[in-house]
Amino acid sequence: MNTELALILEAILLTADKPLSLEQLASFFAEEQAIDKTALKQGLKQLAEQTQTRSFELIETASGYRLQTKQAYSHWVIKHQEEKAPKYSRVFLETLALIAWRQPITRAEIEEIRGVAVNANVLRALLEREWIRVLGHKEVPGRPELLGTTKQFLDYFKLKSLEDLPQLEELKELVM
């Protein structure tokens, strides 16, 4: 049954359209075959080992497990796309980076750091992709929206949590 479990998990993940959490994976098994988390994790571990010789790998992101092609094959797979991989502009990346590292952050704060007005199209595109969301409002006059990132953002960049974002250099003191 053990190897079988890994294969069942493979089949489930290969037909999923988004990452699946342990709970979600467990729900695929009928009551009489109920599987606890330890067993599930073992099955996933086995699957991860088995895929070492395949073109895809098992990874865990913020919202769960997913099977994805290994980086070594991106060279071929990318040709599915007519154009080159989407490249994000600097405005897009800088705005997203500020929201990711500095969340919760307001639009005015982003403008203050970047020194230029926030590009409305960039914010809209980020909201549309569901990479950022409004976390709440800052209780100052105007009640500006506080922006933060979503699980989908983490999933896309293969991050388990915000703590996995790369560390940035600390700001240094002024030389006098």
Next chain:
Amino acid sequence: MNTELALILEAILLTADKPLSLEQLASFFAEEQAIDKTALKQGLKQLAEQTQTRSFELIETASGYRLQTKQAYSHWVIKHQEEKAPKYSRVFLETLALIAWRQPITRAEIEEIRGVAVNANVLRALLEREWIRVLGHKEVPGRPELLGTTKQFLDYFKLKSLEDLPQLEELKELVM
């Protein structure tokens, strides 16, 4: 290289959204790595052998090759479909809302208000569900289609006529 070819083919087929013919598969390889049909067939044969121990198999359909879940696993995989009641995305609801309240409306007008391109899948789903229809064309360059809702839409939402669509002012009462 030979085993490698099977894995490259695996990666390509696992990320394809439709069966791929030999010609299509060949087009994934750059000129300097060009691969002839015999080699491709051999790679596919190897892939088929390798997947004997996996949860999926290589099959050839009228339009080409595709990887699919083995029958033995359909028991589990089928539960993807049984998942709790499906829900429409925010994009779907917003597009429908604009068509309902702002009809007749063109695609460009929807894009103007939402600030992002209209998702073709969403329009298709709306047309398939017969909730929207093309009412006519705007006689401006490009002759854009004018979209509006259907009788089926009214029936679904138990409305007698479009005038019965609630006004935004009623939102508060409805939510209360």
Next chain:
Amino acid sequence: MHRFPEDLYIPPDALEIILDAFEGPLDLLLYLIKRQNLDIRDIPIAEITRQYMDYVELMKEFRLDLAAEYLVMAALLAEIKSRLLLPRLSQKQEEDDPRAELVRRLQEYEQCKQAAEALDQLPRLEREHWQVQTAMEVPKQDKPLPEVDLKELLVAFQAVLKRAAQFKSHQVQREPLSIRARMTKVLLALQAKSELAFSELFTLEEGRRGVVVSLMAILELLKAHVIEISQADEVYAPLYIRLATAESA
């Protein structure tokens, strides 16, 4: 005519690229500092100000649409420069380097740039990785269609209007729904029958308000070039309405 700053490559036919190349005044300043391997924390303000002004003058000379932010920064630099020139009156002021605030902003922006680069380096879907999927051959069940509540739809409508208003200077104007609804009705009638007499579009039972709504709907459709109105060459000949054709547009 101004000299081009020497070490900036400017494609001969694309001066706009200078502006496009920088994400704003802080980015331009940072570039000027970095290319000379200067320490952000100890900028020679006079020299950097001169170089910065060279760029700004150049952009102005070519009548590039210079964002106001660039001029604000120019003023700030000039102010810092003049404060540095003032004789220092007391010990206390010495601690108060006029450059401090600018340095803090530059550092913060540099960190933002660094974060953006770090983000771009992360392996991501659709570039390094793709989610893999196999086809599923399972008996097609009647998949239930999602259910939607009218309230949900109204909330979605409100959300999209709210967002649109946020991103636009002008409010998305609120049109009475009754007119839009009538526009659809007219179009549907025209699909069933290619030509309608003007009078057919009015229902007297609806009263005055109904007639006004119909008339407004027809005018809106005319304005949008969706329908056209025609009349035979007699004075009191009835008006006819049909869908607009390409020739009539």
